[in-house]
Amino acid sequence: MKSRKKRLTEVYVWELPVRIYHWVNALCIVILCITGFIIADPPAILNASEAYFSYWFGVVRFIHFVAAFVFFFNFVFRLYWGFVGNRFARWTNFIPLKKSQWQEVLEVIKVDILMIKNKPVESIGHNALASLIYFGTFWAFLLQSITGFGLYAKMSQSVFPQLFAWTIPLMGGDLMARQIHHFLMWFFILFAIVHVYLVFYHDYIEQRGETSSIIGGWKFIEEDIADKEEITETAEAITKIAKKND
Numbered sequence: 001m002k003s004r005k006k007r008l009t010e011v012y013v014w015e016l017p018v019r020i021y022h023w024v025n026a027l028c029i030v031i032l033c034i035t036g037f038i039i040a041d042p043p044a045i046l047n048a049s050e051a052y053f054s055y056w057f058g059v060v061r062f063i064h065f066v067a068a069f070v071f072f073f074n075f076v077f078r079l080y081w082g083f084v085g086n087r088f089a090r091w092t093n094f095i096p097l098k099k100s101q102w103q104e105v106l107e108v109i110k111v112d113i114l115m116i117k118n119k120p121v122e123s124i125g126h127n128a129l130a131s132l133i134y135f136g137t138f139w140a141f142l143l144q145s146i147t148g149f150g151l152y153a154k155m156s157q158s159v160f161p162q163l164f165a166w167t168i169p170l171m172g173g174d175l176m177a178r179q180i181h182h183f184l185m186w187f188f189i190l191f192a193i194v195h196v197y198l199v200f201y202h203d204y205i206e207q208r209g210e211t212s213s214i215i216g217g218w219k220f221i222e223e224d225i226a227d228k229e230e231i232t233e234t235a236e237a238i239t240k241i242a243k244k245n246d
Helices: 016-040 056-084 099-113 128-155 167-171 174-206 210-216 223-245
Strands: 008-012 218-222
Touching: 008 223, 016 056, 016 174, 016 210, 056 128, 099 128, 128 167, 128 174, 167 174, 174 210, 210 218, 218 223
Parallel strands: none
Antiparallel strands: 008 218
């Protein structure tokens, strides 16, 4: 049996809104990919009954559009939560504006990708490289939504899709927009595969409850690392209060 040699403490990392966003987003991507495949290459299902008895493809399209709306507004909510959530959810954690964040990116590359260092990077939420990649996926989410609603605007008179109608001419027409939309779908599929692998990998190596944290929100962190994080968070809070008073 493997025994722990370090003293661990529980740290509440992922707030409930972040966890809800994560699972809603994952479910939407699965539904959108499955229905997207069918829409792109519909199977030839022959039926001798009247056409109005065989509206399955219309149902597939409806599911795709509903999932797209949920996906988009769930994404908008996550953008908002990046300003009001805890330190692990805020945009300052995803946009590497500090030198220390870029140094951590290099350290993670050395440990996880090049494997030339054995010491794990001391991070509680996302490490700097993961945060940078997630920030890139947010842009991919936005582009996927723009191309999707732009294409939908061609066949809908609803107000919301029409807000994106201008994007299709900007991209050079329907064909280019569809290609971008299709390419991004494959990006999300590959990203999900790598994402799930790395979650289980870090869960096994670090033994911090990486997998369960996105369900319950808590991680098991070494006490010395958690203490450093608490000191940093307290210092930042004091700095903000001082700036407000000035």
